[in-house]
Amino acid sequence: MTPLGPFDFQLVLLRRMADFQPGLVEDALRELGVGRDRMREANRRWQAMARSPRRGGGALGRYRAVLGPPEETASRRVGDLDCHVHRWPVPLWPDLRFEALAVPGGEVWHETLARAPGAPGPALRTVEDLTPWSCTLDEAARAYAPARPLEGSAPTRWCLAFTAREASGGERPVVAEFSWGLLQRLLP
Structure with a gap:
């Protein structure tokens, strides 16, 4: 079995979104050239990896193992907490990045999709x-x-x-x- 990679991680993200937007997820799966079975299998393997007691490195280690080295790492202050932001591209959404915010020592406390630095955001008025x-x-x-x-x-x-x-x-x-x-x- 091949290791999970960035392509599979997109499927993991889509699996959670399928609960809300099955039509958009179907369109994305067609764009990626895969079916729901591949999405479910990627999610199953991701969950097994996340729950494995043998897996060292915590969440940040898991992201590095699946996504490779981050495209960018920066420091950010959130309240009185200094943390490190690790960003990876997500080809399905070229204007977004997957961000993992970690405290010194590497423990991840927030994971999210965020607008890529310099990419224009949407006009949100109404x-x-x-x-x-x-x-x-x-x-x-x-x-x-x-x-x-x-x-x-x-x-x-x-x-x-x-x-x-x-x-x-x-x-x-x-x-x-x-x-x-x-x-x-x-x-x-």
């Missing part, structure tokens, strides 16, 4: 601009500030509550759900 896969969690939080983070239904899922203008001119409360940091849907 609730109608919030379409599936159109923006990242950070972009929505900035565009619709003040936004309140909410716990998601799984470790790779997050929600964001905020008020957004409608194209008609009114405003309404919104809860947006994200998987791996990419917008999936607005909750009723």
Whole structure:
């Protein structure tokens, strides 16, 4: 069996998104030239790797083993915590990068898709601009500030509550759900 690689990691990301956007995931699988079985197998192997007691290096070691060396590593201060940001390209979404934020010592405390440095983000003005896969969690939080983070239904899922203008001119409360940091849907 060949080791998991960057191509397979995209399938792992898509597997979680299939719960929300099966049509977009089907389109992506066609673009990648694979079927649902390959996606499920990549996810099964990823989960086994993540849960393996023999696997050293923690999450950061797992990402390096599957994705290779990061395209970029930078320092970032989050509150009073100094951390390292490791970024890898995700060919399916060329304007995004997979980011792993790690504290000194290598423990990963946040994993997400984020806009690539220098890539233009979407114009987010109204609730109608919030379409599936159109923006990242950070972009929505900035565009619709003040936004309140909410716990998601799984470790790779997050929600964001905020008020957004409608194209008609009114405003309404919104809860947006994200998987791996990419917008999936607005909750009723």
